[in-house]
Amino acid sequence: MFPRSFDYLAPESMDDALSMLAEHGEDAKVLAGGQSLIPLMKLRFAAPDYIIDINRIPDLGSMHENGSLSVGALVRTHDIERSELIKDRYPAMAAAAPLISDPLVRNLGTVVGSLCHADPQGDWASVMLAMNAEIVCRTGESQRRIPVAEFVQGPFTTSLEPNEIATEVNIPDPGADTYGTYMKLERKVGDFASVGVAIHLSFDGPRVERAGIGLTAVGPANIKATEAEQLLTGAELDGGTIARAADLCAEAADPHSDLRGSADYKRAMVRVFVSRALSAATAGKAA
């Protein structure tokens, strides 16, 4: 690969990283897993003058629960795939991780990096929309928390400022009785999504207490299917409700036709996946 030349900076603390970013701003790019940034640089679609590699900063690789789940900026997709905690408590994340690309990419690519990259075909943003997660961002002076729904603004656009680093994504406690999954239509293993659906439900007995649905690759950014979420909240999952929720999600989708399929097809797949997921959730309840 023959990218344009750049200076490589490898800060060993967050403070150093932030001051480098403050200095170079728009001319710099943060490097996490590099699995989106490096391909862009290879094609010279991105040509930052400075790369600020955050991989030497301590503690960013940690993932811990303390009222909510904190996933640090260097937690790799592979870490999620392997985590018992995630498997037990965050089934939508557990389902999504192994569907992202291939082991090589998962070993390096980070969850936070995926959110910052804001590819409308990225899978993590849909999962985080479904889980009502927030991103924690820092500058040298301040820190703010941004709901993912506000953070992701459009294709490859976020509300991150050039002098900010995202330090973690924070996921609210899912509750004790949950269901979650991620369904992805892909043309081959390792492919980006043609359509993806993330679903997270918290139950209170037979009723849905909280519902979260995120849609991948069917709009200019990942979509939070809020009308379907509202319909499901407080409801019991009978056939009619499932069908209506699936329809609402299909309506929320705004796909375009391409080689992966027509807009109609993609919308239909949203419907199929949502009803498959919700049916599986009720099957879980009945058992």
Add this chain to the structure above:
Amino acid sequence: MAVEEKEMPWVGRSVKRKEDDRFVRGGGNYLDDIRLANMLHMAILRSPFAHARIESIDTSAAEAVEGVVAVVTGELLAEHKLAWMPTLSGDTQAVLATDKVRFQGQEVACVVATDPYVAHDALELIDVEYEPLPVVVDPKKAVEDGAPIIRDDKEDQKDNRIYHWEAGDKESTDRAFSEADVVVELDTHYPRSHPAPLECCGCIADVNPATSKTMIYMTSQAPHAIRTVFALVTGLPEQNIQIISPDIGGGFGNKVPVYPGYVVATAASLLIGQPVKWIEDRTGNLASTGFARDFHMHGELALKQDGTMLGLRVGMLSDQGYAYADAQPSKFKAGLFHVVTGSYDMPAAHVVTDGAYTNKAPGGVAYRCSFRITEASFLIERLVQNAAYELGMEPVELRRRNFVRPEQFPYTSVTGFVYDSGEYAKALDVALEKSGYEQLRAEQERLRAEGRLLGIGVASFTEAVGAGPSRDYDILGIKMFDSAELRIHPTGKAILKLGVKSQGQGHETTFAQIVAGELGIPPEDVTVQEGDTDNTPYGLGTYASRSTPTGGAATAVVARKLRDKAKQIAAHTLEVSADDLEWEGDRFYVKGAPEQAATIQDIAFAAYTNHPQGMEAGLEGVTYYDPPNLTYPFGTYVVAVEVDAQTGEWKVRKVVAVDDCGVRINPMIVEGQIMGGLTEGFAMSAMQQITFDEDGNCMGSNFIDYLLPTAWETPTFELHATVTPSPHHPIGAKGVGESATVGSPAAFANAVVDALAHLGVRNIDMPLTSGKVWEAMQQARSS
């Protein structure tokens, strides 16, 4: 295993591949591994537009970059009459664009620099002013009146038509159709595809200013032919050009043509006096080098109600891109496409083919296929299945009823092919039995009742490989023979030099086994050399499954020549008459006295130390083999798939492949070839395609868009064999490198269509993506 394996004849033994030791240890020597002193690096600037006039090219900023040695443009090449070059089909193609660019990705300028990063930096500084022109992407529109003329550089070219070529007989075919009970039609597009070898193309050109010797290390499947082309194009004396193809990381037809990068690197080395290396990147490879397929086909099959085939009518429009650059050596315009009557005894056929220019990359290479035979095989096998639906017949029975029968061989088809041998029904029967075909049909019935979609697809293909007989095949006039030179040294070890060139097919093992089979020298004692024009006999290279039919035949023939000489030497050393000698495995012995023997090693030593008076010393020879005919491998593939009725996704349940490639020299290598071919056949049916948007932007120029299957989705294959030797090949072998790419796409497509046949679905063009399958189901359900 050892005992039985060891006692087997060398031909027919699954000897481990000799070349793999160095490959698996990372010891291969590929083009990019080669570094020469003072070597410069070249990068190519490509056109962002599919069709545009070049108003100006300003190279001054690029030239000013430190480390840039030269910027080469079409204008500079034109001064040396090198701006255009001939294609392998007698057309012309730009080396670097001068007047216009005619496809997106076309080569516009090259930077030569001391390091590849500098070369790429400088590319960005070349300022090209383009005036965009209307783009022609659809070949059907290209041939309409009033379409923008793409090749206005050619004086006598007044439209976008390249050729019109017919085979068979119109009149008898019309008559057959008028007598038919049933006529089945199919329109289908075999999509533009790309061989996508793991290693892209590249070269190092090293013109020595002192001696004028031009060494070119090149990723070429056909180094000798390329050398001749280079001599003709550049006017350099042929003996001063040496082309070396080192280890090649896959070719699949992609590495047959001459590409602009080779020519510019050579010209640059000549002008600068230093070696120049060009390594193509993946986008360059996919967007600009030899594509494959892209045939728009219309087929009509006429039958009697009882299933007897009466006639076949085929119309085909080939999307050639902006140059007619098929790498095909036949006298026929559309390659061997007119073999389209396939495995069937077809009384009448008429094939009409047309080629059209469009604003796309040139090519038309034989991607793991014998010159357009893949498209032909696909069309007839898809048509036959649809005919079976129409007649309410079991598709395999319809095939069986119409197969060319064993006693009809050699069989002359109505389009002029002479099939050498075949037992089609036998291969079919094995495939049906091994696949549990009857049970699959029963299960299909059961599952349909539950709303589940199981489909079973069959293809009974016939290949025509091993180009080829000199009366029909040549490249720029050079006949399609191939050669072998065998030298046996005093210690009984041998070097075999061939005109063909392996790109992974296992030549170093297979051809050593042929020598072993003829002379008893174990394969490990036979070093096979290929790819260096100064040190191997002239040959036409490796593609179209031709190496075993031609180079393999030459190897057997030259080995037999040496055995004849060896017999004279043995008679001399054993002091008997040659007539008293008998050959056995690796030795001549005296009839009736087997202990009186001379092994091939004894004889080799004698050839240099104790040869008979009046005989030349040494034990070596060379043969040029002109094949009397093509070889015709065949087989039947059965594929079962299950389609998801909601999403249109399909999963392969079973693939059973029965291949007959005549005598199998190394069954393991044969099976490897078949598995690779089945994988690519699956890929073409499921995912592989290069498409263009209406502005001519290439939508398949990287591996995110151009999909290759991984081990994950590639199905498991079950392989079986029948053996019908080729009657004219010295050891009865036929080519096998491409049978599976030719035969299997139809089997996969037939299976998916079969899953939906009861809904009325009759066609889904490849690749059969889940989106297209869903669309077909929707249409069927709503009609």
